[in-house]
Amino acid sequence: MLISAVALLAADTPEGKVGLGALGQYLRRTDPGLSPKTYGHGSLSEMVSTYPDLLMVHENGGHWVSVRAKPEVPRTQ
Numbered sequence: 001m002l003i004s005a006v007a008l009l010a011a012d013t014p015e016g017k018v019g020l021g022a023l024g025q026y027l028r029r030t031d032p033g034l035s036p037k038t039y040g041h042g043s044l045s046e047m048v049s050t051y052p053d054l055l056m057v058h059e060n061g062g063h064w065v066s067v068r069a070k071p072e073v074p075r076t077q
Contacts, residue, residue, distance in 0.1 A: 003053055005030070006067050017057060017068035020045055 005026055009018040024044045027034050041047040048054050048067055055070045 001031070001034075002027070002048065002051060003069070006054060006069060010068055015066075015068075017066040020048070020056070020065040020067055023048075023067055 005023060006018055009023060009026055010016045027044075036042065036044050036047040039047060041050070045056060045065060048056055053070055055068050057066045057068060058064070059066055
């Protein structure tokens with residue numbers, strides 16, 4: 001669900017990323033019972049950091065955090 005939410009929200013941005021706060025708001029609207037603590041995490045940022053397909057980017061000296069899908073690495077044949 002988290003990866004799908006990032007993909008959905010980031011698709012509407014030219015940079016392909018979504019703010020962590022906006023992601024949290026979307027998740028709460030979509031599933032009010034969803035909590036990172038349910039999954040053993042203290043915060044949404046901690047939860048996001050456990051997903052290998054997501055990348056957290058610190059903006060403006062680390063004060064703003066955005067999330068994006070990690071770029072796919074081209075496979076060599």
